[in-house]
Amino acid sequence: MSFLFTVLRQLGRNLRQTWGVQIMTLLTVALSVLIFSFSYLVYTNIVHFGDRLSENIRLIVYLDEEPGPELRKQLERKILQFDDVEEINFVSREQAYNRFKAQLGENAAVLDGMPKNFLSPSVEVVPLNTLTHLNRLKDFSDYLSKMGGIQKVQFGQNWVEKFNYTSQLITIIVIASGALLILTTIFIVAHTIRLTILGRHNELELLKLVGATNNYIRAPFLLEGLLQGLLGSSIGLGTLYALFLWVKIHFTTSGFMAIFDFTFLNPWGTVIIILSSILLCTIGSWVTMQRFVKVC
Amino acid sequence: MSFLFTVLRQLGRNLRQTWGVQIMTLLTVALSVLIFSFSYLVYTNIVHFGDRLSENIRLIVYLDEEPGPELRKQLERKILQFDDVEEINFVSREQAYNRFKAQLGENAAVLDGMPKNFLSPSVEVVPLNTLTHLNRLKDFSDYLSKMGGIQKVQFGQNWVEKFNYTSQLITIIVIASGALLILTTIFIVAHTIRLTILGRHNELELLKLVGATNNYIRAPFLLEGLLQGLLGSSIGLGTLYALFLWVKIHFTTSGFMAIFDFTFLNPWGTVIIILSSILLCTIGSWVTMQRFVKVC
Amino acid sequence: MIEVIKVAKIYPPDINALHEISLTVSRGEMCFLTGKSGAGKTTLFKLICNMDQATSGLIEVDGQKMNLLRGRKLSQLRQKIGVAYQDFKLLPKRTAAENIAVSMEVSYKKPQIIRDRVCSLLDQLGLADKYNIPTGELSHGEQQRVTLARAVANFPTLILADEPTGNLDAVTTKRVMRLLSNCNKDGATILIATHDETIFRKSSHRVLEITNGRLKKMTGVPTVP
Amino acid sequence: MIEVIKVAKIYPPDINALHEISLTVSRGEMCFLTGKSGAGKTTLFKLICNMDQATSGLIEVDGQKMNLLRGRKLSQLRQKIGVAYQDFKLLPKRTAAENIAVSMEVSYKKPQIIRDRVCSLLDQLGLADKYNIPTGELSHGEQQRVTLARAVANFPTLILADEPTGNLDAVTTKRVMRLLSNCNKDGATILIATHDETIFRKSSHRVLEITNGRLKKMTGVPTVP
Numbered sequence A, B: 001m002s003f004l005f006t007v008l009r010q011l012g013r014n015l016r017q018t019w020g021v022q023i024m025t026l027l028t029v030a031l032s033v034l035i036f037s038f039s040y041l042v043y044t045n046i047v048h049f050g051d052r053l054s055e056n057i058r059l060i061v062y063l064d065e066e067p068g069p070e071l072r073k074q075l076e077r078k079i080l081q082f083d084d085v086e087e088i089n090f091v092s093r094e095q096a097y098n099r100f101k102a103q104l105g106e107n108a109a110v111l112d113g114m115p116k117n118f119l120s121p122s123v124e125v126v127p128l129n130t131l132t133h134l135n136r137l138k139d140f141s142d143y144l145s146k147m148g149g150i151q152k153v154q155f156g157q158n159w160v161e162k163f164n165y166t167s168q169l170i171t172i173i174v175i176a177s178g179a180l181l182i183l184t185t186i187f188i189v190a191h192t193i194r195l196t197i198l199g200r201h202n203e204l205e206l207l208k209l210v211g212a213t214n215n216y217i218r219a220p221f222l223l224e225g226l227l228q229g230l231l232g233s234s235i236g237l238g239t240l241y242a243l244f245l246w247v248k249i250h251f252t253t254s255g256f257m258a259i260f261d262f263t264f265l266n267p268w269g270t271v272i273i274i275l276s277s278i279l280l281c282t283i284g285s286w287v288t289m290q291r292f293v294k295v296c
Numbered sequence C, D: 001m002i003e004v005i006k007v008a009k010i011y012p013p014d015i016n017a018l019h020e021i022s023l024t025v026s027r028g029e030m031c032f033l034t035g036k037s038g039a040g041k042t043t044l045f046k047l048i049c050n051m052d053q054a055t056s057g058l059i060e061v062d063g064q065k066m067n068l069l070r071g072r073k074l075s076q077l078r079q080k081i082g083v084a085y086q087d088f089k090l091l092p093k094r095t096a097a098e099n100i101a102v103s104m105e106v107s108y109k110k111p112q113i114i115r116d117r118v119c120s121l122l123d124q125l126g127l128a129d130k131y132n133i134p135t136g137e138l139s140h141g142e143q144q145r146v147t148l149a150r151a152v153a154n155f156p157t158l159i160l161a162d163e164p165t166g167n168l169d170a171v172t173t174k175r176v177m178r179l180l181s182n183c184n185k186d187g188a189t190i191l192i193a194t195h196d197e198t199i200f201r202k203s204s205h206r207v208l209e210i211t212n213g214r215l216k217k218m219t220g221v222p223t224v225p
C-alpha cells in the first residue's frame, strides 16, 4: 500500500518535472509504432488485394476423352491429393463449343458447319484463393500434366508468373523492411530511454545512497516505460487509423479505386503491437536501470 | 589558422570523451538513412519493374476498311496529336488472318474454306513505356474510338486497369511512407542530437563564461553534426548497398527472378541523400546550440 | 558503532588514499576528523557508508560487515546512516523540502510526519522561508544546510558530516553545530570532517587527524554522553 | 575598475537578493567581501561578470557598461575576468590540466605557453601530481584549487574568487592567499568573497560586509599597491 503510494507519487513528480523530454520520448515511440504498423498495414492490404486479383485464376486441364463418372471421381481424388482446391468444374465438348461460340460473338458464323465436338473436353480447377496456394500453381500444373489421359494443362501462365514474381518480391521487401523497422524501432526507443535515464542518473544515485531498495528506485521508471509504451503505441495506432480513414474516404468513394476495399489491422494485431511496444519500453528502462542498480 | 587548430582539437577531445554516445547517435542516423533509402530504392525498382511488365501493352484499333497510304498518314497524325507513342503498326486483313491461324494452332483446320478477309484490318499502337503514359491509356482509347472510320479499340483492358490501380496505390503508399519517414528521421535525429548536446550543457556554459566566442563554441559541435551526417549516411547507404548486392546475387542468379533486374540508386540520389543528412544533422546541432548561445 | 580495522584504499591506478587505518567509534560518540586537503577524510567516509569498497581491511557498522552487505540489508543499514556529502548531491530542480523528504520517504514515513520534521529542521537551520524553493536556486551555504538537514532528517543512528560548515559564517556555523549536538544528545553517533578549528578547538570531543592517508594524532578521549 | 551604481537584483518571484548597492573598486586593489550565508555575495559576483542581469542600476567594468555588451565584445571582456566559482563548474571528465587550460585556449594562447603556465600554477597550489587526473576524481579541496588556478591562468585583470578556501586547511589556505597576493602584485584587481575571518583579519585591505543584500560596513581604506 505505502509502496504503491510512494511509487505513484514518485512517478507523478518525475512526469511533472521532465515532461519536456517525456513528450519527446513519447513522440519517438509513437512515430516508430506508426511507421512499423503502417508498413504492416500496407502488407496486409497488398495481400488482401492480391487475393482479390487472383480470384479469376484457374487451371484448365484438357482431357483426351470425355470422362465417365468413374474417371471424374478418380480425377477429383488425384487433384485433391496434391492440394486443397476451391472448386472443380468439368466442361464437356459441347459446353466448350458453346463458350467458344459466345467468345467469337459476331464472327460466330465461322463455326457454322463445324462438328460440335472438335474442341477437347476439360476440367477447370479453381485453386484456393491465397498467396501460398497460388505460388504453387506452376508445380500443380506440372503435377497434373503428368497424370494419364491428359492432353495439356493451361492457365494464365504469363499473368500468374508475373503475379508470382511480384508476390515473391513483395514478401522479400516486407520481410527485409519489417526486420529493419523492428531493429530500428527497438534501437531508437532503447537509445532514447537510455539518454533520458542517463540524464537523471544523479537522482538514481542519490536514492540508492539514501537507502532506497532496488524496487523503490526501479518501479517508477518501469511504470514510466510502461506508460510511454502504452501511450506512444496508442497515439501511433490512432494516427494510423486516422490516416487510414482519410485514405479510405478520399479514395474509395472516388469510384476508380473502389476495387481496393482497404482493411485495417485486425484487433489482435493492434493488441499485439501495443503489448510489444509496452514490453519494449519497459525492457529498455529495465536494462538501463540495471547499470545503476547493480553497482549497489 | 589558430582558430581552425583549436576547433579541430576541441572536436578531437569531444569525440574521444563521448565516443559511446557518438556511436549511438551515428547508428541512429545510419539506421534512419538506411530505412529511408531502402524504401526509396524499393520504389524506384517497382517503377522499373512496372515499366518492364508493361512493355507488351498495346492498343489495337480495329478499322472499318483497309486504309490506303493517304488514310494511314492521317491516322498516324491523329494518334500523334494525342500523345507521343513508341510505335505504330498497321495490320492488314491478311496479316490478321495469318495471326489468328497461328493462334489456333492444331485447330487451324476450322478456318479452311473461310475467306481470308473475314477479320477487320487494324492499327497497333505501342504507347511510350512509362507509368504516366500508361495511366492515360484509357483516355487514349476513348480518344481513338471517337475518330472516324474506327470499329472499336481494344487493349488489355482488364490487365491495364489492374496495373493502373496498383501503380496508383503504390504511388500513394510511397508518398505517405516517404512523408512519414522524412518526418520521423528528422525528428529522431534532431531529438538524439538534442539529448546529446543537452548532456553536455555544463561544458557549453563554462566555455561561454570563460569568454569563448560563439563561433568557438559552436564550430566543433557543428563539425560534429557534419561528421555524424556524413558518416551516418555513408554507413546507412553502404549497408543498403551490401543488402542490395546480397539480394541481387541470391535471387537474380536463381533463375526464376532473373526477370527483375534490380537497379541501385543512381549516383545523384546517393549524393542528395548524403548531403541532406549532413544538412539535417548540422541544422539539428545548430538549432540546439542556439538555445545555449543566445543566452550570452 | 564503527569498527575500522586495517583498512586501505588504493584508487586505480596507484593513488594510495588510505594506508591501513584502524579506528573505533563507540555508539553515541561525537568525534571530529581533520587533516589537510587530500588527506583522505572523504575517502574514509565513503568506505564507512559503503559508497565505495575498501581495497583491504574490514569495516563494521552497527555490527554488520560492510563488504558483505547486499540488497535489502544494505538499504536498511543505509537508511540508518545519514551522510552530509561534501558535494551536496542535491537534486537542483526539487525544492528544499522535497530534497530533505527524500531520505524519509525511502523508509515509508507518513507524509504528515515528514512535513513536520522538514519544517522543524528548516527552522532550526534558518531556512524557514526556503521551504518551496528549488535547491538549484539557493546560495551555496543554504545548499550546504539543506544537505545536513537531509542527513539528519530520518533520525539516523550514525551521522557522517563531511565539511558541514565550509561555506558558512560564524553565526550559521553555531546553528549547525547546535543541531548536530542535539542529534548527538538524542543518541546518534556523529563523525564530522572539518578544517574549521573554531568548531572543535574548545570542545571536549575526540579529534582524529589524518595525514597522507594515515591516522596520525588523536586528541581527547572517547566521550559518550 | 569596477563601478557598481545603485544595483538591485530581484530573483523571480520576489526574492530581493540585492538592494541598491553602490560600490567602487579601483584598478589594482584587493578587497574582501563578507557577510552571512545568503547575504548576496555570489549574486553580486554574478552581476559583475555578467552571468546574470541586474534588475536595476548600472555596472561598469573596465569602463564598459555591462548591460550593453554583446557578442565579441562581451567575450573579450570575459577573457579578462577570472572567476573562481563557488560551485567550481569544473568538467569532471577532463584532467586538472585541461580544465585550467580552457581559460587560456579561448584566447588562442600557444600550447607550449599554456603547458608551462598550468604546470607552474599546479605547483604553486601543491597539485603537481594531479596534472593528468580527471577533476571528478579529486578531493573537494583539490577541486577548489583547480578552480582558482583556472581563474588566474589567463592573467586576467580582474579576479573574482568566491569562497576560495571553504574546503581548505590552514596551510593550503596560506598557499592560495599567497598566489592571489602575487597576482595582485602583478596588477590584477581582486575581489574575494569569504567567511574565513583568519584570512582578512590581519590584512590591510578593505573589507566590505553585505547583510541581507545591503552593503553595511566597510573597514579599511582602498589600498592600491
Ligand SMILES: Nc1ncnc2c1ncn2[C@@H]1O[C@H](COP(=O)(O)OP(=O)(O)OP(=O)(O)O)[C@@H](O)[C@H]1O
Residues within 6 Å of the ligand: C011, C012, C015, C016, C017, C035, C036, C037, C038, C039, C040, C041, C042, C043, C044, C086, D136, D137, D138, D139, D140, D141, D142, D167
Ligand atoms: N575517485 C577517486 N579516484 C582517484 N583518486 C581519488 C578519488 N577520490 C579521491 N582521490 C584521491 O584520494 C586522495 C584523498 O581524497 P579525499 O577526497 O579523501 O580527501 P579529503 O581528505 O576529503 O580532502 P578535502 O579536504 O580536500 O575534501 C586525494 O589525493 C584524491 O586525489
Ligand SMILES: Nc1ncnc2c1ncn2[C@@H]1O[C@H](COP(=O)(O)OP(=O)(O)OP(=O)(O)O)[C@@H](O)[C@H]1O
Residues within 6 Å of the ligand: C136, C137, C138, C139, C140, C141, C142, C167, D011, D012, D015, D016, D017, D035, D036, D037, D038, D039, D040, D041, D042, D043, D044, D086
Ligand atoms: N537563481 C536564484 N533564484 C532565486 N533565488 C536565488 C538565486 N540565487 C540566489 N538566490 C537567493 O538570493 C539570496 C542571496 O544568494 P547568494 O548566493 O548571493 O548568497 P551568498 O552571499 O553567496 O551566500 P553563501 O555564502 O551561502 O554562498 C539567497 O537568499 C538565495 O536564496
Ligand SMILES: [Mg+2]
Residues within 6 Å of the ligand: C041, C042, C043, C086, C162, D139, D140, D141
Ligand atoms: Mg573531502
Ligand SMILES: [Mg+2]
Residues within 6 Å of the ligand: C139, C140, C141, D041, D042, D043, D086, D162
Ligand atoms: Mg555564495
